[in-house]
Amino acid sequence: MPLLVSSGAGDSPPERPMPELEVVGHPAAAVRAHEIVTGRALYTRDLGIPGTLVGRLLYTPIPCGRIRRLDVRAARRLPGVTAILTAADISGENSYLYSIPDQPLLAFDFVRFQGEALAAVAAENEEAAARALEAIEVEVEPLPGVHDVLEAMRPGAMQVWPDRPNVHSRLVIERGKVDRGFARADVVIENQYLTPWVEHAFLETEAALAMLDNTGTVVVYSPGQSPHRDRRQIARALGLPEVRVRVITPAIGGAFGGKDEAHVQIHAALLAQATSRPVLIERSREESIRTHVKRHPVQVRYRTGALRDGRLTAIHVEAIGDTGPYLGAGAEIMACLAATVFGPYRVPAARIEACTVLTNNPVCGAMRGFGIPQGQFACELQMDDLARRLGIDPLEVRLRNGLETGDEIPTGVRMRQAGGMKGCLIEAARMAGWDRRREIERAPAPHLRRGWGMASILFTVGMGRNVPDFAGASLDMALDGTVSLRTGASDMGQGAHTALAQLAAEALGVPLESVRVVVPDTDQAPNAGPAAASRTTFVSGNAVLRAAEPIRHTLLQIASEKTGLPLNVLGLRGGRLIAEGETLSLNVAELAREAALQSRGLHADGFYAMEYPEPHPPDAYPYAYSVFTFATQVARVLVDVETGQIKVEEIVAVQDAGQVVNPAAALGQVEGGCAMGIGYALLEELIVHEGRTLNNSLEGYLVPTVRDVPPIRARLLEYPEPFAPYGAKGIGESSLTPTAPAIANAVADAIGVPIRRLPITPERVLEALERGEDGRVR
Amino acid sequence: MSEMRIRVTLNGAPMELRAEAGKSLLRILREDLGMTSVKEGCGQGDCGACVVVLDGEAVNSCLVLAAQADGAEIITVEGLALQGVLHPLQRAFSEMWAFQCGFCAPGMLMSAYALLLHTPSPTRDEIEEAIEGNLCRCTSYRAVIEAIDAAAGEQRRGGLAAGAPDA
Numbered sequence: 001m002p003l004l005v006s007s008g009a010g011d012s013p014p015e016r017p018m019p020e021l022e023v024v025g026h027p028a029a030a031v032r033a034h035e036i037v038t039g040r041a042l043y044t045r046d047l048g049i050p051g052t053l054v055g056r057l058l059y060t061p062i063p064c065g066r067i068r069r070l071d072v073r074a075a076r077r078l079p080g081v082t083a084i085l086t087a088a089d090i091s092g093e094n095s096y097l098y099s100i101p102d103q104p105l106l107a108f109d110f111v112r113f114q115g116e117a118l119a120a121v122a123a124e125n126e127e128a129a130a131r132a133l134e135a136i137e138v139e140v141e142p143l144p145g146v147h148d149v150l151e152a153m154r155p156g157a158m159q160v161w162p163d164r165p166n167v168h169s170r171l172v173i174e175r176g177k178v179d180r181g182f183a184r185a186d187v188v189i190e191n192q193y194l195t196p197w198v199e200h201a202f203l204e205t206e207a208a209l210a211m212l213d214n215t216g217t218v219v220v221y222s223p224g225q226s227p228h229r230d231r232r233q234i235a236r237a238l239g240l241p242e243v244r245v246r247v248i249t250p251a252i253g254g255a256f257g258g259k260d261e262a263h264v265q266i267h268a269a270l271l272a273q274a275t276s277r278p279v280l281i282e283r284s285r286e287e288s289i290r291t292h293v294k295r296h297p298v299q300v301r302y303r304t305g306a307l308r309d310g311r312l313t314a315i316h317v318e319a320i321g322d323t324g325p326y327l328g329a330g331a332e333i334m335a336c337l338a339a340t341v342f343g344p345y346r347v348p349a350a351r352i353e354a355c356t357v358l359t360n361n362p363v364c365g366a367m368r369g370f371g372i373p374q375g376q377f378a379c380e381l382q383m384d385d386l387a388r389r390l391g392i393d394p395l396e397v398r399l400r401n402g403l404e405t406g407d408e409i410p411t412g413v414r415m416r417q418a419g420g421m422k423g424c425l426i427e428a429a430r431m432a433g434w435d436r437r438r439e440i441e442r443a444p445a446p447h448l449r450r451g452w453g454m455a456s457i458l459f460t461v462g463m464g465r466n467v468p469d470f471a472g473a474s475l476d477m478a479l480d481g482t483v484s485l486r487t488g489a490s491d492m493g494q495g496a497h498t499a500l501a502q503l504a505a506e507a508l509g510v511p512l513e514s515v516r517v518v519v520p521d522t523d524q525a526p527n528a529g530p531a532a533a534s535r536t537t538f539v540s541g542n543a544v545l546r547a548a549e550p551i552r553h554t555l556l557q558i559a560s561e562k563t564g565l566p567l568n569v570l571g572l573r574g575g576r577l578i579a580e581g582e583t584l585s586l587n588v589a590e591l592a593r594e595a596a597l598q599s600r601g602l603h604a605d606g607f608y609a610m611e612y613p614e615p616h617p618p619d620a621y622p623y624a625y626s627v628f629t630f631a632t633q634v635a636r637v638l639v640d641v642e643t644g645q646i647k648v649e650e651i652v653a654v655q656d657a658g659q660v661v662n663p664a665a666a667l668g669q670v671e672g673g674c675a676m677g678i679g680y681a682l683l684e685e686l687i688v689h690e691g692r693t694l695n696n697s698l699e700g701y702l703v704p705t706v707r708d709v710p711p712i713r714a715r716l717l718e719y720p721e722p723f724a725p726y727g728a729k730g731i732g733e734s735s736l737t738p739t740a741p742a743i744a745n746a747v748a749d750a751i752g753v754p755i756r757r758l759p760i761t762p763e764r765v766l767e768a769l770e771r772g773e774d775g776r777v778r
Numbered sequence: 779m780s781e782m783r784i785r786v787t788l789n790g791a792p793m794e795l796r797a798e799a800g801k802s803l804l805r806i807l808r809e810d811l812g813m814t815s816v817k818e819g820c821g822q823g824d825c826g827a828c829v830v831v832l833d834g835e836a837v838n839s840c841l842v843l844a845a846q847a848d849g850a851e852i853i854t855v856e857g858l859a860l861q862g863v864l865h866p867l868q869r870a871f872s873e874m875w876a877f878q879c880g881f882c883a884p885g886m887l888m889s890a891y892a893l894l895l896h897t898p899s900p901t902r903d904e905i906e907e908a909i910e911g912n913l914c915r916c917t918s919y920r921a922v923i924e925a926i927d928a929a930a931g932e933q934r935r936g937g938l939a940a941g942a943p944d945a
Contacts, residue, residue: 668917
């Protein structure tokens with residue numbers, strides 16, 4: 001089953017300078033596999049603490065309005081009701097979200113979207129909590145609100161905030177002579193693309209259990225991607241020093257960016273503070289969909305100029321993102337889109353504009369891909385359009401423009417390692433039989449059309465230049481040679497803890513089973529920043545390697561003293577001492593005991609901050625990314641031209657991983673990304689009407705079932721990344737990104753008409769067939 | 779609400795408790811019987827995270843009321859391993875990364891367990907049918923299907939008897 005290859009066509013992967021790896025690159029079960037399959041893995045709502053109160057939030061009855069009355073007095077007197085908090089009861093700051101914390105925890109003057117919370121209730125049981133919510137007297141005077149993003153941008157439009165413009169930001173990235181680029185183009189194509197609101201639909205909805213401990217500290221158990229940032233936000237709201245808050249991250253039931261923002265942690269902590277009792281808030285599925293941040297719906301106008309041979313001369317992109325009424329990370333997501341929307345191609349001149357616009361629609365934020373999937377969708381449909389227009393094969397047009405190591409991109413960065421671009425492209429084409437696709441039946445029945453499509457993308461790793469991007473990790477070796485690894489990085493299923501344990505085992509020369517990853521706990525683990533931006537393997541991985549180094553050094557020093565052999569011939573492998581390939585009788589446990597006898601510590605902290613040693617042009621985009629992964633996917637679809645139904649027959653997915661840490665886990669990430677990408681392409685759309693989502697359930701909002709996911713042939717390529725731990729980098733987000741454009745291009749190939757709006761539903765297929773190529777938006 | 783006395787056999791052990799007739803089996807299992815492997819993902823039968831085996835059939839326990847569960851034999855993931863020996867399904871799920879976050883795994887395992895009770899050699903289509911109601915947001919289901927297939931093979935070869943108590 002391991003579909004690993006280390007050679008492919010295109011740039012051949014460089015010779016591996018690394019010594020043979022013992023743990024990294026080898027399959028390993030998830031560190032919590034046993035607990036998961038026995039049902040003993042504890043998620044937040046499984047933590048039973050006696051006397052825990054039921055916490056509930058009262059949400060606004062309407063999406064947009066002015067709060068005229070919010071009276072909790074009668075509700076507070078009900079039996080079984082322990083506390084009801086409104087904005088006035090918050091002692092610290094009544095605001096949250098990261099980056100720009102402008103969302104009130106509890107609204108007090110206006111409600112600006114459907115997920116606004118008005119009051120927090122703690123009660124002895126669910127029934128009492130429900131009665132309390134009913135008994136709170138609420139009067140919200142409806143206001144029309146701004147629900148259309150283009151309307152919101154017009155001069156004189158109704159303001160979402162009286163003192164803030166609706167267009168929060170307009171980022172411009174410009175490089176090269178754009179006018180000249182278009183002037184020398186033989187062909188210019190321009191299209192408009194639309195993507196929908198998308199819901200994370202993690203299986204475990206949000207929850208938080210908060211309590212006070214015997215040191216006067218507020219302890220919060222919760223699934224979060226960023227425990228240290230959550231701690232900070234809780235402390236701000238409660239008016240406490242950060243060290244008086246402790247955030248512990250038990251098992252997380254999926255996150256996909258949706259648990260990067262604090263959700264109910266702060267509310268639970270406020271209630272625990274108010275009642276001195278443990279409080280558990282769980283969101284129902286309906287509440288979850290209604291309240292948490294969504295993937296941004298984006299409108300992209302994309303203009304591409306190219307020579308007759310397909311080489312790009314210039315692009316001009318205008319992207320507009322509807323971020324809802326609160327910013328949080330909204331502008332950063334649009335910036336991430338802007339800093340990648342040129343795709344994995346050499347673009348001599350680019351002008352990119354990205355607007356982040358406030359409306360009264362759902363609040364948008366991080367979701368697997370952080371703006372990149374929307375931009376790459378547009379870019380990849382442009383490339384196919386270009387190929388069609390010029391009569392060049394889609395593979396060829398991509399190869400002619402493909403980035404190579406050393407090429408400069410429109411953010412002013414030179415590619416450190418771009419071998420994966422053409423490597424993935426060529427390998428995916430080979431696996432899919434791209435050159436022979438015309439030999440296969442195109443219309444297997446009168447009403448069926450078969451089509452092939454490809455998409456090739458670039459994806460970023462890390463937060464970008466000039467943005468804090470660091471992680472700590474600590475390692476402790478016990479006297480028996482086993483190791484505790486403490487990290488603030490969350491594992492929400494992506495396999496981060498398994499990967500970090502493998503890196504630690506590799507670096508220390510101990511078996512993987514010897515390494516235990518301690519449940520992330522801000523009281524114990526160093527800050528690792530968010531488990532986001534595909535950064536954990538790279539940044540936390542390096543921190544782990546740095547923590548391992550002094551421990552390994554101490555062990556080897558002791559070994560050298562005991563054996564009389566020089567330090568430079570000694571090594572550790574699988575928990576045993578080795579010298580020039582020979583296994584000696586001393587093992588790590590004996591060395592660890594000897595260290596203790598000699599009073600030499602086997603604890604070390606590692607710290608790593610993302611490095612950007614290259615000079616950066618002063619006029620270039622200051623937050624540019626320098627670490628990229630590449631991926632190509634090829635989709636084969638069958639379209640029923642009578643019903644508009646699309647069947648994805650197969651997906652070939654080739655992903656650049658730098659160095660694979662865990663083949664089974666990495667393949668799972670790639671395939672899972674494809675599955676989510678199929679949802680994005682064909683099924684998923686939150687229907688928003690006047691600020692309300694109409695499909696707040698998993699019955700109304702469809703995510704792929706086993707019947708929706710076709711066979712996926714996945715393969716990982718290894719082009720070691722400079723500065724990365726053993727060359728490894730994150731792949732979880734990039735694997736989702738090519739799927740939707742590959743499917744869209746395949747549908748266009750099948751029916752002869754591109755559909756530039758996601759999801760590609762049967763209705764949209766039929767519409768497209770009716771209007772034909774001529775009816776397209778220009 | 780009227781409380782009633784409910785008798786069930788849970789993972790082979792007879793149990794008796796009092797519960798409101800309208801309380802869901804999901805809540806009874808989690809809150810009264812401590813079976814926290816049973817997960818709630820939606821509360822309305824859309825996701826399959828709460829699937830348990832009831833009288834030999836996979837059911838969404840959120841849709842079963844206490845009164846309906848009276849007299850039933852129920853198996854949850856807690857009952858799959860026998861004397862510490864994992865069931866072939868559990869081993870295959872663990873070794874083959876048939877989950878990522880793990881939240882869907884207990885429901886998925888119980889759907890698979892019910893399948894293998896009736897269909898020791900399931901086809902791929904039968905496996906897909908059995909887990910059609912179990913959503914997984916992390917994987918592509920490929921590893922789940924392969925793990926169920928591998929476990930079925932191991933069970934047929936009789937390498938290890940199924941760990942669960944007789945249902």
